[in-house]
Amino acid sequence: MTAPRVQLLLLAKTxxxxxxKTRLCPPCTPGQAAAVAAAMLADTVEVLSAVPAVRRTLVVDGDLAAPVGWGRRPQRGDGLGARLAAAFADTAVPGVATLLVGMDTPQLRIGHLxxxxxxxxxxxxxxxxxxxxxxxxxxxxxxxxxRVLVDVPMSTSDTGAATRAALRDADVATLPTLRDVDTAADAWAVAAACPGGRFARTVAELLPAPAGATS
Structure with missing residues (x-):
C-alpha cells in the first residue's frame, strides 16, 4: 500500500x-533548564520542517509563536491524555494521517519520521x-x-504499553526506542549520542558532564 498523506504535530511547552525541564534542577538553574528546553525545541522544529508533510502544527502550552510556515493551536484539556486527544481532534484533516511528537527527544532525525x-x-x-x-x-x-488517550495514564513507566492496549482494535507498528531528556543523566547521554545540534552545544555550555556520566 502507498504511504498515506501525513501531517506533523509538535506538542510543546513554552x-x-x-x-x-524542572527535573534538570539541580544541577541546572531554572534559567539554564529553560535554555536546554529551548534548544531541544529548536532542534525538533528543524527536523520536522525538513520532513515532507501536508502541514505542520505547533500545539503549544503558553504563548510561544509558531515557526514560519507552521500552523499553531493552543493545548486544551485537563491532563496530558486529554491534551493529546484534543491535539489530534483539533487538527484532523479528512484523508490525512497524523504523526505527533513532543520536544523531549532532540536526537529525532528525519528518517525516524x-x-x-x-x-x-x-x-x-x-x-x-x-x-x-x-x-x-x-x-x-x-x-x-x-480519543482513547483520555483514559491512558500518562508519564508512567506503563504509558507506552497502556497506549498500545487502548488501541486494541488497531494494528500498531513499532519504531525504534528513543531516550527522553528529563534528567541530567538523560541530557548527557543524548548530547553524547547526537553532538551536532543546538541541544548538544547548549548542554556542553550549561551542563558539562562529569566523567563517566554519558552511559
Missing part, C-alpha cells in the same frame, strides 16, 4: 524558567517507545482514534 509515515501504509497506528516506558511518537491513520 520554554520559561520554572515551567520546563519518514519511517513512521511509511509504517502507516500497512498499520492503523505507529508507536515509538521511549526508554522510560512512554513514547516519543504516535501516528494514527485516522486521528479520531486518539
Amino acid at each position: 520554554p520559561l524558567p520554572g515551567r520546563v 519518514v519511517a513512521a509515515g511509511a509504517a502507516l501504509a500497512d498499520s492503523a497506528a505507529v508507536l515509538g517507545p521511549a526508554q522510560d516506558g512512554g513514547w516519543w511518537v504516535l501516528g494514527l491513520r485516522d486521528p479520531s482514534m486518539a
Whole structure:
C-alpha cells in the first residue's frame, strides 16, 4: 500500500524558567533548564520542517509563536491524555494521517519520521517507545482514534504499553526506542549520542558532564 498523506504535530511547552525541564534542577538553574528546553525545541522544529508533510502544527502550552510556515493551536484539556486527544481532534484533516511528537527527544532525525509515515501504509497506528516506558511518537491513520488517550495514564513507566492496549482494535507498528531528556543523566547521554545540534552545544555550555556520566 502507498504511504498515506501525513501531517506533523509538535506538542510543546513554552520554554520559561520554572515551567520546563524542572527535573534538570539541580544541577541546572531554572534559567539554564529553560535554555536546554529551548534548544531541544529548536532542534525538533528543524527536523520536522525538513520532513515532507501536508502541514505542520505547533500545539503549544503558553504563548510561544509558531515557526514560519507552521500552523499553531493552543493545548486544551485537563491532563496530558486529554491534551493529546484534543491535539489530534483539533487538527484532523479528512484523508490525512497524523504523526505527533513532543520536544523531549532532540536526537529525532528525519528518517525516524519518514519511517513512521511509511509504517502507516500497512498499520492503523505507529508507536515509538521511549526508554522510560512512554513514547516519543504516535501516528494514527485516522486521528479520531486518539480519543482513547483520555483514559491512558500518562508519564508512567506503563504509558507506552497502556497506549498500545487502548488501541486494541488497531494494528500498531513499532519504531525504534528513543531516550527522553528529563534528567541530567538523560541530557548527557543524548548530547553524547547526537553532538551536532543546538541541544548538544547548549548542554556542553550549561551542563558539562562529569566523567563517566554519558552511559
